[in-house]
Amino acid sequence: MTGWLDRSAPREALGPGQPLRILVVIPTYLPAVRFGGPIVAAHGLSRALADVGHDVQVLTTDADVDGRLAVPVDTPVVRDGVTINYFPYRSHFAGLGRRLYVAPRLAEAATRLLPHADIVHLHSVFLWPTLRVARLAAKAGKPYVVTPHGMLDDVLIKARGRVRKRLWIALFERRTLQEAAAIHATSELEVQQLEQMGFGPPALRRVANGLDADLTASPAEPAAARRAGEVLCLGRLNWKKGCEVLLDAIARLPAATLTFAGTGEAHYVESLKRRAMNLGIGTRVRFEGQVGPDARRALLDRAQCLALPSRSENFALVVAEAMVRRCPVVVSEAVGLATAVRDAGAGFVVPDGAPALETALRQVLAGPAAAAEMGRRGRRYALEHFSWERVVPQMESLYRDAMAAAYPARSRGQRSC
Numbered sequence: 001m002t003g004w005l006d007r008s009a010p011r012e013a014l015g016p017g018q019p020l021r022i023l024v025v026i027p028t029y030l031p032a033v034r035f036g037g038p039i040v041a042a043h044g045l046s047r048a049l050a051d052v053g054h055d056v057q058v059l060t061t062d063a064d065v066d067g068r069l070a071v072p073v074d075t076p077v078v079r080d081g082v083t084i085n086y087f088p089y090r091s092h093f094a095g096l097g098r099r100l101y102v103a104p105r106l107a108e109a110a111t112r113l114l115p116h117a118d119i120v121h122l123h124s125v126f127l128w129p130t131l132r133v134a135r136l137a138a139k140a141g142k143p144y145v146v147t148p149h150g151m152l153d154d155v156l157i158k159a160r161g162r163v164r165k166r167l168w169i170a171l172f173e174r175r176t177l178q179e180a181a182a183i184h185a186t187s188e189l190e191v192q193q194l195e196q197m198g199f200g201p202p203a204l205r206r207v208a209n210g211l212d213a214d215l216t217a218s219p220a221e222p223a224a225a226r227r228a229g230e231v232l233c234l235g236r237l238n239w240k241k242g243c244e245v246l247l248d249a250i251a252r253l254p255a256a257t258l259t260f261a262g263t264g265e266a267h268y269v270e271s272l273k274r275r276a277m278n279l280g281i282g283t284r285v286r287f288e289g290q291v292g293p294d295a296r297r298a299l300l301d302r303a304q305c306l307a308l309p310s311r312s313e314n315f316a317l318v319v320a321e322a323m324v325r326r327c328p329v330v331v332s333e334a335v336g337l338a339t340a341v342r343d344a345g346a347g348f349v350v351p352d353g354a355p356a357l358e359t360a361l362r363q364v365l366a367g368p369a370a371a372a373e374m375g376r377r378g379r380r381y382a383l384e385h386f387s388w389e390r391v392v393p394q395m396e397s398l399y400r401d402a403m404a405a406a407y408p409a410r411s412r413g414q415r416s417c
Contacts, residue, residue, distance in 0.1 A: 019053040020399060022046075023113055025133045026123035027101040029060035029084060032069055034263050034290060036236040037317045038149040041186075041209045042123045043082070045395065048210060048388040050081035057117075058082055059110055061089040061103045061129065065263075074105060085109055100128040107132045119181075119399045120144035125151050125173050126165065134176045143181035143406035145398065150186075150314025150336070153193050181402035186315040187336030193314075202405075205398050209315050210391035214293060215324050216383060225302060229256045229365055232303035232327070234296065235318050237264030242309035242332060243272055248354035249309075249361060251279040256365060261288040261299055300325040304371065305364045309350070309357050310335050324382035326375030330360045340385065346378030 028035045030043050046056045062069045069086065071077065077084045087106040110133045114120070120137045122130040125148045137144045152169075174197075177183055183199055185191045185206045194204055233246055237260060250258045258281075260272070269287065276285040291299065300306070306322040306329045315336040322329050323340075329347035331338050338349045348360035364371050384390070 019055060020049075020118045020396075021055045021116060022049060022057070022399070023110070023117040023120045024056060024058045024123065025106075025110065025120065025130055026058065026060050027127040027129045028063050029058060029086075030079065031071075032064045034065040034236065037315070038123060041149070041315070041317055042147075043080070044210055044212055044388075045391075046082045047080040047212075048392050049395070051388075052392055056082045057113060058084040059106050059113075059129070059133070060084065060086055061101045061106065062086045063089050063101055102128045107136065110136055114140045114142050117142060119403055121184075121399075122146045122176075122180075124149055125176070126168055131172055131176060134179065138179045141406070143402045144179075145182045145184055145402055146177060146180045147184040147186070148190070148194070148314075150190060150193075150312065152197060153190075153312045153314065181406050182398055184398065188339055189334075189336045190314040202401075205401075207394045207398060208386055208391060209317050209320065210388040211317075211320055211324055211382065211386045212388070215297065215321055216387055218297070226304045226327075226368075227257075227302050228304060228368070229253075230303045230305075231256055231258045231361060231365075232261065232299055232306050232322075233258065233308065234261045234291075234299060234306065234322075235308075236262050237269055237272065239268065240311045240313070242311055242352075244275060245309045245352070245354050245357060246307055247272065247275050247279060247281070247285070249307075249358040250284065251281050252354070252358045253361060253365065256361065257284045257286070259286045259288060259299065259303070261291045261296070263290045296321075297325065300327050303327055304368075305330060305347070305361060307357070307361065308332070308335055309352070311352070313337075320382050320386045323378030324386065326372075326379045328364050328371045328374040329378065330357065330364060332357075340381065341378075344377050344381030346374050346381060 024046055026042050029039055032039060046058060050056045062071055062073055071086045073086050073088050087103045087109065090102045106129055114137060120133065120142055122134060122144055124130050134144060177199055180203060183194060183204045185194055185204060186209050188206065191204060191206050231250065233243065235241065237243060250256050273287065276282045300322055306327050308316055308319060309332045311334055313335040319329050319331060319335060319337040319341065323344065323346050329341055331341055331349055333349055333351055341347050342349055347364065350356040350360045
């Protein structure tokens with residue numbers, strides 16, 4: 001472990017612009033991109049904070065979807081200015097080690113680093129690393145922020161282990177949230193979900209996810225370069241994305257093609273392929289698998305429309321990515337950025353079900369001029385609301401407010417470690 005442990009002398013009180021030492025704890029991390037958007041969002045934020053001078057240390061595990069990452073463990077790795085510490089998870093522990101990402105050496109590292117941190121940021125709930133460090137931080141009197149990343153949505157809880165997750169909330173997670181200096185929601189939809197659980201202001205704060213410069217700085221392709229009739233579904237493939245509904249809608253649009261770009265559990269992807277064949281649209285549906293950043297941008301720049309009919313989505317970073325690339329979007333009401341899509345006029349927000357989705361897709365695909373205007377409006381909105389230049393100051397304010405509430409003496413200029 002390097003960095004903070006080499007600078008153990010007490011610090012002066014933190015001024016408004018003084019860089020922070022931010023300890024980030026997340027059960028899984030890059031390059032394990034197949035776990036989905038929260039990992040990308042967490043690294044994007046960590047990198048953006050490091051870019052403006054903050055000292056960010058990440059504690060995570062070596063878990064990947066199908067085993068372990070090929071990364072050094074117990075040795076710091078610097079990526080995009082962020083110091084990342086990977087620790088091995090247990091593969092036994094009564095069968096729960098892999099499921100909960102139990103990693104004792106991660107907890108040991110957190111114990112050593114906590115005295116040197118100004119603020120702790122926990123990404124996720126229902127998993128051992130964030131639960132354990134929450135307890136350690138509370139014991140050490142160190143303020144922490146929790147970002148649930150949509151995992152407390154009642155739709156997900158009911159669909160995936162309702163009794164087990166509600167018991168976990170009652171026994172562990174409610175205390176974690178109650179003792180948090182701040183709870184970070186990424187959308188108004190997630191704010192509402194957390195308020196229904198009894199968590200509201202001042203601890204509950206909303207700050208959107210941000211978009212990296214490789215998406216915002218490069219000019220999006222003109223509408224003329226888009227492929228007529230091409231619908232894109234980009235991201236991790238699982239039941240909550242509404243992929244089956246999307247296939248049913250495409251079956252009613254004979255001029256449309258559909259591209260799935262992303263990975264998922266093998267049996268689920270195979271079920272989608274069988275459904276496409278049974279609907280008679282097998283030749284109009286492509287499965288690209290996992291795609292890198294360059295291919296991701298190319299897909300967004302050539303598609304006539306992005307479709308995301310999710311059953312639950314606290315933010316949906318891919319929607320913001322599509323908007324900034326001038327790609328019109330059609331999303332369900334359960335997508336966190338549905339309000340942004342409406343406000344921007346960047347596409348359509350539809351209720352659950354194939355008929356409504358079909359109608360919206362038909363309108364976008366049949367009106368290229370109107371779709372191009374949706375794309376222009378979406379890009380303007382995304383640049384205004386999702387750039388790191390806008391998001392980072394909001395997160396800095398959230399951190400400093402959390403620290404001021406926990407350390408009233410420090411906020412008056414007294415010395416502290």
